[in-house]
Amino acid sequence: MEGQQKRTIDEAEPSLLEGVKALIVDIEGTTTPIGFVKETLFPYAEENVESFLTKRYDDEETQQDIKALQELAAKDKADGVEGVVEIPKEGSKEDIIKAVVDNVKWQMDEDRKTTALKQLQGHIWREGYKTGQIKAELFEDVGPALQQIVEEGVNVYVYSSGSVEAQKLLFGNTEEGDLLELFTDFFDTTIGNKKDSGSYKKIVEKIGVSPEEILFLTDTPEEATAASKAGLRSALVARDGNEELTEEHFQNFLVIESFGELFGDDDDEDYKRLEGEDNGEVDDEDEDEDDLGEEEEEPEDDEGEDEDDA
Incomplete structure (x- = not known):
């Protein structure tokens, strides 16, 4: 070669x-390799999504990520997407984070490739790369x-x-x-x-x-x-x-x-x-x-x- x-x-x-x-x-x-995404990136995002949102909740970037997921969930609901996890636009920080986490895990289980999901995943992976946990x-x-x-x-x-x-x-x-x-x-x-x-x-x-x-x-x-x-x-x-x-x-x-x-x-x-x-x-x-x-x-x-x- x-x-x-x-x-x-x-x-x-x-x-x-x-x-x-x-x-x-x-x-x-x-x-x-497909294995890198399935065995490294995906598990890292799923395991860290809740702690990431809790830590970064008030950041403008994170609020934009949450808003995009809320809008997508509302559209999915209106389109009759089976199993969609709704995300309330109003409520306590804890309730919104829980709904976002559940929505993200649902989308990942369904192997969806939505822009809103990919955006949040990218921000979670960024921390992993910065800390050296991901190569x-x-x-x-x-x-x-x-x-x-x-x-x-x-x-x-x-x-x-x-x-x-x-x-x-x-x-x-x-x-x-x-x-x-x-x-x-x-x-x-x-x-x-x-x-x-x-x-x-x-x-x-x-x-x-x-x-x-x-x-x-x-x-x-x-x-x-x-x-x-x-x-x-x-x-x-x-x-x-x-x-x-x-x-x-x-x-x-x-x-x-x-x-x-x-x-x-x-x-x-x-x-x-x-x-x-x-x-x-x-x-x-x-x-x-x-x-x-x-x-x-x-x-x-x-x-x-x-x-x-x-």
Whole structure:
């Protein structure tokens, strides 16, 4: 793998980064093991949410977090979401904290990816990173590969369902050190659902290059499909612990097991899939149907997201 990473983009035949000006990476299951989120970040947030709220209750930031969760709970109630835990807007500090804790644990049990939940989780994780109780784990190929990619002039971005703050905390506090300088910008679900092609169109506008000059890496086929519909190149990342990919996924997308493979792959058929000849694309009719639903979608309620939470 180290040999692959030392090859330059120009030397690779063909390089999967040929013609790419921007690389967008998912986090969980792509740069970071799923186990880190499930076994470290989630338990830390759940175990510390009550003490965090008690300690920070009067802080403006915490009040904003509580307000966002109250509004989401009210919307869930109005929408008839089963099992929703309501949060009163008036009452004692203790009663409100208890309701928020119960709501957060309910959302986590349901594996929801709401912006309000991710925001509070990010603030709880921030304390864990600051105290050294949390150190982010990356796959060993990620740091060296991203370093070389940046050195060769490709801008690197992150798109995750975790808040931008949580993303920066993760990459700023890895076991390999602070890697924030490798990234040009970060995107979260405030820009839209990761399985909605419209979200990737918005990211393309912000990055400022043509969609075909952007490569998106994710472990989730539905996200790769959405990115492809927006005109981006997409590739799936198969890692230990990730959900098994089907034969159809292997037919429709390039699949890599390491970022080192970005610097060259001998499989011309895989390269053709990356170039978009059969890269999870859908016909125009499907694209139109997707566009019709974009205005009504609420990014805050992106329960259908993948398990990318960091």
